[in-house]
Amino acid sequence: xxxxxxxxxxxxxxxxxxxxxxxxxxxxxxxxxxxxxxxxxxxxxxxxxxxxxxxxxxxxxxxxxxxxxxxxxxxxxxxxxxxxxxxxxxxxxxxxxxxxxxxxxxxxxxxxxxxxxxxxxxxxxxxxxxxxxxxxxxxxxxxxxxxxxxxxxxxxxxxxxxxxxxxxxxxxxxxxxxxxxxxxxxxxxxxxxxxxxxxxxxxxxxxxxxxxxxxxxxxxxxxxxxxxxxxxxxxxxxxxxxxxxxxxxxxxxxxxxxxxxxxxxxxxxxxxxxxxxxxxxxxxxxxxxxxxxxx
Amino acid sequence: xxxxxxxxxxxxxxxxxxxxxxxxxxxxxxxxxxxxxxxxxxxxxxxxxxxxxxxxxxxxxxxxxxxxxxxxxxxxxxxxxxxxxxxxxxxxxxxxxxxxxxxxxxxxxxxxxxxxxxxxxxx
Numbered sequence: 083x084x085x086x087x088x089x090x091x092x093x094x095x096x097x098x099x100x101x102x103x104x105x106x107x108x109x110x111x112x113x114x115x116x117x118x119x120x121x122x123x124x125x126x127x128x129x130x131x132x133x134x135x136x137x138x139x140x141x142x143x144x145x146x147x148x149x150x151x152x153x154x155x156x157x158x159x160x161x162x163x164x165x166x167x168x169x170x171x172x173x174x175x176x177x178x179x180x181x182x183x184x185x186x187x188x189x190x191x192x193x194x195x196x197x198x199x200x201x202x203x204x205x206x207x208x209x210x211x212x213x214x215x216x217x218x219x220x221x222x223x224x225x226x227x228x229x230x231x232x233x234x235x236x237x238x239x240x241x242x243x244x245x246x247x248x249x250x251x252x253x254x255x256x257x258x259x260x261x262x263x264x265x266x267x268x269x270x271x272x273x274x275x276x277x278x279x280x281x282x283x284x285x286x287x288x289x290x291x292x293x294x295x296x297x298x299x300x301x302x303x304x305x306x307x308x309x310x311x312x313x314x315x316x317x318x319x320x321x322x323x324x325x326x327x328x329x330x331x332x333x334x335x336x337x338x339x340x341x342x343x344x345x346x347x348x349x350x351x352x353x354x355x356x357x358x359x360x361x362x363x364x365x366x367x368x369x370x371x372x373x374x375x376x377x
Numbered sequence: 378x379x380x381x382x383x384x385x386x387x388x389x390x391x392x393x394x395x396x397x398x399x400x401x402x403x404x405x406x407x408x409x410x411x412x413x414x415x416x417x418x419x420x421x422x423x424x425x426x427x428x429x430x431x432x433x434x435x436x437x438x439x440x441x442x443x444x445x446x447x448x449x450x451x452x453x454x455x456x457x458x459x460x461x462x463x464x465x466x467x468x469x470x471x472x473x474x475x476x477x478x479x480x481x482x483x484x485x486x487x488x489x490x491x492x493x494x495x496x497x498x499x500x
Contacts, residue, residue, distance in 0.1 A: 149454055153406070156460045160402040163395050170394055170468060174484045181490045185497070234477070237391065304461040305491060311458045313498045318432040322450045326413060326427075329457065333410065 105136055106324060107331030110150055114335025118158035119343045120355055121296030122277035123151035123303040124335075126362060128328065138324055145314035146325040148307050153332045155304020159297075161340035166239030167297025169290075172252055175233070176262040177302050180276055183266020184306065191271040199271055200370035203279075207363030210282035211356045214292075218352040222289050225251040239294065242344045252288040261287060269306065277303045278362060281355070292348050292355070397471045398464050405460025409453045416449030462491055 109131040110124075117124025125147040132143040162168045224247070225236060231251045238249040252258065265279035277299045284295035314320055343351065420427055423446070431437055431451045441448030469484035 149457065152461060153409075153457055156402050156406050156457060156464075160399050160406065163399045163402070166395075168395075170391065170398060171480050171483075174465075174468065174480060174487050177487045178483065178490060181487065181494060185494055234480070305465065305487070308458060308461050308491060309494045309498045312495045315431070315455065315458060316434065316499045318430055318434075318436065320431045320451075320454060321429055322427050322431055322447065322454075323429065325454060326417070326450060329410075329413065329454070333406070 102136070103323070103327040106132070106138075106327040107334075109136060110328040110331030111335035111338075114150070114154045114158075114332040115339040115342065116354075116358065117151075117154050117277075118300060118336040118339025119296065119346070119351065120277070120358060121281045121299030121303070122358075123307055124154045124332065125151045125307070126278070132324070132328075141319060142321045142324055145311075145319050146321065146328045148311035148314055149320065149325050150328045150332045151307040152304050152311050153329045154336045155300055155307065157333055157336040158340045159301040159304065161337065162297035162300055162343070165242070165297070165340070165344055166237070167293050167343070168301050169235065169237045169252070169294060169298045170301070171233075172235050172237075172284075173298045173301045175235075175255070176259060176280070176298075177305055179259045179263040180266035180269070180280075180302065180306060183263040183268075184270035184276075184309075185266075187267035187270020187272075189270075190267075194271065196272065197370040199268065200366045203268055203272065204363040204366030204370065207278055207359045207366065210279075210286065211359035211363060213286050214282055214352050214359070215356040217286070218349045218356075222250065222291065224249045237294065241293075241348075243347050248291055248294075250290055250294065252284070252290055254287055254289075258283060258288045266306075276306055278359065282359070292351055293343060296343060296351075393475055394468055394471045397467050401464040401467045402460055405456060405463065409457040409460070411453075412449050412456060413453035416446040416453060419444070419449060420446035462488070465491060 110128060113124040113127035113131060116122070116127060128147040128150055129140075129143050132138040132146065133140050138146070159168060163170075225231075229236070229251050233255055235255065236249070236251045238247055240246070241248050261283045262276070262280065265276040265283070268279065269276045280299040280302060281292070281295045284290040284298060285292050288295075290298075346354075419425065425446050427450070428447045431447065431454070432440075434451075434455075437448055437451030437455070439448070440446075441452055465484060465488045469481055469488055472478075472481035472484055
């Protein structure tokens with residue numbers, strides 16, 4: 083790929099090209115910035131970027147993407163946890179239903195038409211995008227100290243842009259757990275990360291601040307991607323010439339993304355989320371009808 | 378029971394669990410990248426070509442024992458993959474240590490589900 087500076091020829095694979103490695107790293111960094119800021123794994127950006135623009139074999143791209151998603155989650159979460167954006171108790175509670183849903187989804191995927199599922203997911207994403215943008219100016223009041231919290235999920239963080247303390251108790255937890263199971267089923271069926279569903283769900287249904295939703299989701303997507311990454315690793319289908327630049331790019335992108343999350347006002351973060359969700363939703367619906375949004 | 382714990386106590390306890398998770402995740406990516414950088418330096422110094430595929434874990438271990446860059450890269454990637462699993466186990470242990478049995482059990486279940494899903498996936 084490319085005609086840049088070739089370091090050496092590999093007796094097993096393609097020549098290692100520094101320009102190409104740099105392009106892979108930069109693409110992964112861009113995906114990780116968005117992924118880390120929005121609580122997504124970044125795989126929805128990495129796979130199309132690698133396959134459509136950098137000529138990476140799809141199977142190699144998916145394996146590298148799974149490792150990149152884990153890297154994004156590990157690096158980004160260590161920062162989000164420091165900033166108080168990750169609700170560990172809630173992430174564990176939702177992860178059980180998400181993981182079980184993903185297993186069920188993977189098992190029943192063979193009986194359900196993938197195009198139908200893509201349309202359903204696409205509509206959910208577009209609906210979530212418009213719901214989030216409509217309520218972006220709405221500020222949830224801080225939870226009072228005596229607010230009911232039967233599941234001990236209360237959490238707080240300092241909003242870096244205002245310096246104010248944000249205290250919240252996630253609401254309608256059983257509904258959230260149910261939606262998480264559904265998100266897991268869709269993840270298992272369509273091979274996507276659950277972040278695109280989890281973040282709007284936590285914000286709109288559980289009334290969590292967007293930064294807390296993104297921080298909690300960022301931690302969860304790493305756990306979800308571990309199984310996929312392990313499959314590719316155990317099968318030996320990891321190309322270090324693709325995976326290593328992707329990991330290094332993700333490291334830089336995840337660090338920058340979690341710093342930007344801290345500095346960016348919440349309503350701008352929601353606008354960014356609106357753009358990404360609308361794009362992904364429209365892409366899903368178009369893909370279901372055999373139309374490639376990348377042309 | 379956790380229901381009767383005050384918000385301040387809950388926050389203090391949560392900070393202990395959070396600190397443990399931060400430590401594991403931070404060590405995870407630092408060790409992973411340190412091993413990967415050793416692999417890259419070895420590849421450059423020895424003019425050793427990188428493989429197009431890492432190969433199965435037994436090959437990665439053989440390469441590592443032989444001091445080949447491929448082995449270091451494979452080990453570094455493995456450390457990164459294992460970090461969220463170790464973090465989950467650490468979170469479970471720390472919930473039990475602060476006396477929060479409910480979330481200790483929930484985190485342990487997440488850990489078991491992760492291990493089982495990996496076993497099914499590899500299976």
